Amino acid sequence: MSSARRLSASGKAAALVLAIMGLVVIVGPLLLPGSYSLPSPLTYAAPSTAHPCGTDLNGRDLLLRIMEGGRISLLVGLCGAAISLFIGTAYGLVAGSSGAGTDNAMMRAVDILYSVPRLIFILVFINAFNERLQLAASHHGWDWLVGSSRLVILILSLGIIEWLTMARIVRGQTLTLRERSYVAAARVLGVGYWTILLRHILPNLAGIILVYLTLAIPSVIIDEAFLSFLGLGVQAPQSSWGSLLAEGAASINPLKGAWGLILFPALALLTTLLALYSLGDAMRRKIGAKGD
Amino acid sequence: MLRRLASLPVVLVCVVTITFFLIRLSPGGPFDSERKLPAAIEKQLLAKYKLDGPIVTQYTSYLKDLLHGDLRLSTKYRNRSVNEILAQTLPVTLTLGVTALLIAITIGIWLGAFAAARPGTLAEFGALAVMLLAISLPSFVLGPLLILIFSIKLAWLPVGGWGTPAQLLLPSLTLALPYAAVIARLLHDSLRETLLEDFVRTARAKGLSERVVVYRHALRVAILPVVSYLGPLTANLLTGSIVVETIFHIPGAGGFFVNSILNRDGFLLGGVVIVYCVLLMLFNLLVDLSYRFLDRRIRA
Numbered sequence: 001m002s003s004a005r006r007l008s009a010s011g012k013a014a015a016l017v018l019a020i021m022g023l024v025v026i027v028g029p030l031l032l033p034g035s036y037s038l039p040s041p042l043t044y045a046a047p048s049t050a051h052p053c054g055t056d057l058n059g060r061d062l063l064l065r066i067m068e069g070g071r072i073s074l075l076v077g078l079c080g081a082a083i084s085l086f087i088g089t090a091y092g093l094v095a096g097s098s099g100a101g102t103d104n105a106m107m108r109a110v111d112i113l114y115s116v117p118r119l120i121f122i123l124v125f126i127n128a129f130n131e132r133l134q135l136a137a138s139h140h141g142w143d144w145l146v147g148s149s150r151l152v153i154l155i156l157s158l159g160i161i162e163w164l165t166m167a168r169i170v171r172g173q174t175l176t177l178r179e180r181s182y183v184a185a186a187r188v189l190g191v192g193y194w195t196i197l198l199r200h201i202l203p204n205l206a207g208i209i210l211v212y213l214t215l216a217i218p219s220v221i222i223d224e225a226f227l228s229f230l231g232l233g234v235q236a237p238q239s240s241w242g243s244l245l246a247e248g249a250a251s252i253n254p255l256k257g258a259w260g261l262i263l264f265p266a267l268a269l270l271t272t273l274l275a276l277y278s279l280g281d282a283m284r285r286k287i288g289a290k291g292d
Numbered sequence: 293m294l295r296r297l298a299s300l301p302v303v304l305v306c307v308v309t310i311t312f313f314l315i316r317l318s319p320g321g322p323f324d325s326e327r328k329l330p331a332a333i334e335k336q337l338l339a340k341y342k343l344d345g346p347i348v349t350q351y352t353s354y355l356k357d358l359l360h361g362d363l364r365l366s367t368k369y370r371n372r373s374v375n376e377i378l379a380q381t382l383p384v385t386l387t388l389g390v391t392a393l394l395i396a397i398t399i400g401i402w403l404g405a406f407a408a409a410r411p412g413t414l415a416e417f418g419a420l421a422v423m424l425l426a427i428s429l430p431s432f433v434l435g436p437l438l439i440l441i442f443s444i445k446l447a448w449l450p451v452g453g454w455g456t457p458a459q460l461l462l463p464s465l466t467l468a469l470p471y472a473a474v475i476a477r478l479l480h481d482s483l484r485e486t487l488l489e490d491f492v493r494t495a496r497a498k499g500l501s502e503r504v505v506v507y508r509h510a511l512r513v514a515i516l517p518v519v520s521y522l523g524p525l526t527a528n529l530l531t532g533s534i535v536v537e538t539i540f541h542i543p544g545a546g547g548f549f550v551n552s553i554l555n556r557d558g559f560l561l562g563g564v565v566i567v568y569c570v571l572l573m574l575f576n577l578l579v580d581l582s583y584r585f586l587d588r589r590i591r592a
Contacts, residue, residue: 108299112299112303114523114524114527116303116307116527116569116572117527117530117531117565117568117569117572118527119531120531120534120549120564120565120568121310121311121314121565123553124311124314124315124553124561124565125314127553128314128315128317218428222430225430225432225433226430226432226531226535229432229535229538230534230535230538230550231550231554232550232553232554242432245432245433245436246432248436249432249435249436249439249539252436252439252440252444252451259440262436262437262440263437263440266433266436266437269430269433270428270429270433273427273428273430274424274425274428277424277427277428278424281424
């Protein structure tokens with residue numbers, strides 16, 4: 001194994017940063033005192049040893065809120081990317097393995113979707129279906145869904161819009177893979193269409209799918225933060241990095257020194273995105289794939 | 293090309309249909325509030341805004357109005373038509389968007405070419421690091437940070453508002469920088485590859501200066517991926533301007549879009565979506581044309 005085949009140092013560092021971020025976000029809130037999540041008279045406090053990131057406008061500890069928001073942001077990122085991976089892979093496989101006519105039509109559709117404002121449709125979609133889902137959930141007595149119906153819809157809809165790049169890449173790879181001699185051999189032996197796709201082509205796509213999964217997660221996280229920033233994504237009492245940033249931006253003014261409310265959520269988001277992009281880049285170099 | 297032109301109306305009808313049914317089929321009408329309106333008044337309101345009758349009739353009559361260029365009335369901003377609201381706000385959004393587009397292209401091409409012309413140096417590494425950082429700074433992070441630094445700490449630029457060039461500077465930078473970085477990376481990757489090609493070696497062998505080789509010969513070929521990125525880029529800029537308008541309190545169409553969702557203001561929402569889509573499709577057509585012009589090898 002040559003050194004070029006191994007993950008670069010920056011890739012390893014990025015993976016480490018992500019692991020730490022994940023751990024802090026999951027374990028961190030359990031280590032802080034329970035009173036930190038409650039409103040207190042200590043509002044807009046500057047960072048101190050008791051509150052490393054200061055407190056927000058209701059006197060809640062900002063570090064705790066950032067960690068809890070991180071749970072939501074990362075959860076949405078992972079689940080949304082997983083859904084987009086599923087759709088994109090399926091779409092790309094079918095397009096790449098069907099004839100030129102179907103392939104052309106399917107890829108033309110992807111081109112069109114690329115250049116419509118998808119997030120805008122998704123906003124309309126989320127608001128159209130959120131109440132409906134909430135009604136259905138309370139009707140059937142699914143209490144867990146009533147509180148987080150918006151989160152579920154958010155994850156689903158972000159997965160629905162972020163699959164385009166994955167579909168393009170998978171389709172391109174499928175086109176080359178299906179000309180390989182082992183696929184031809186399988187076809188000659190009478191192996192069925194779906195078996196060839198799932199047994200012979202899909203396993204060879206695993207590497208490139210993993211790379212683009214790493215790059216899809218930050219896109220979904222950014223989309224989620226975008227929606228939450230506008231107040232149309234995650235809703236209180238839940239929060240995400242996007243909604244924390246929105247709160248921070250709303251409390252900017254020259255009189256109060258509440259700069260921490262923007263700076264710390266921004267740093268959390270920036271670190272995560274930077275690490276994910278670096279990891280994706282490093283993995284792409286490792287498998288020698290070209291960017292699109 | 294003709295086929296592409298013919299597909300425009302089809303896509304547009306799809307957009308209109310999806311938007312209309314998403315809005316109309318969501319529970320809760322535009323006139324639902326804490327206090328229930330008397331039935332007679334609600335009926336009159338629905339009739340005035342053409343929201344009565346079976347959904348299919350509503351849909352066909354909406355299509356008919358759209359064909360006449362009538363985007364109908366806003367249900368929230370009473371007595372104002374969607375056409376009126378868009379006529380006032382769209383120029384603002386477009387000014388912001390076009391400025392950001394120009395900034396993104398200028399900075400992106402310059403930075404990308406700068407990095408690619410210096411392979412293996414510290415300068416290239418630094419430029420790539422800057423690009424990665426800028427890509428990871430979406431506008432809703434960058435905007436508040438820029439305000440914090442330039443408007444509040446240094447007090448060089450206004451915090452928000454609209455009308456003066458100084459008020460345009462921060463918002464358009466906020467909107468443009470992440471995409472400038474994307475363009476720079478695209479150009480860097482493609483220029484690095486192009487610089488290895490035979491015609492570049494020939495140009496160098498002729499004794500042309502490195503400047504001429506990179507900017508005159510190689511850039512013309514390497515720019516193609518950037519040109520095809522312009523379509524998605526404008527879609528992103530238009531979406532991104534919603535958030536930038538919110539951050540900097542700019543009276544553009546984006547703010548009305550967000551409010552129309554919250555207020556269930558269906559026709560305003562539909563109007564913004566439709567106008568955005570038409571703009572994007574026209575722009576994409578333009579991009580396609582210029583792509584063909586730039587690369588004569590593409591025939592379709």
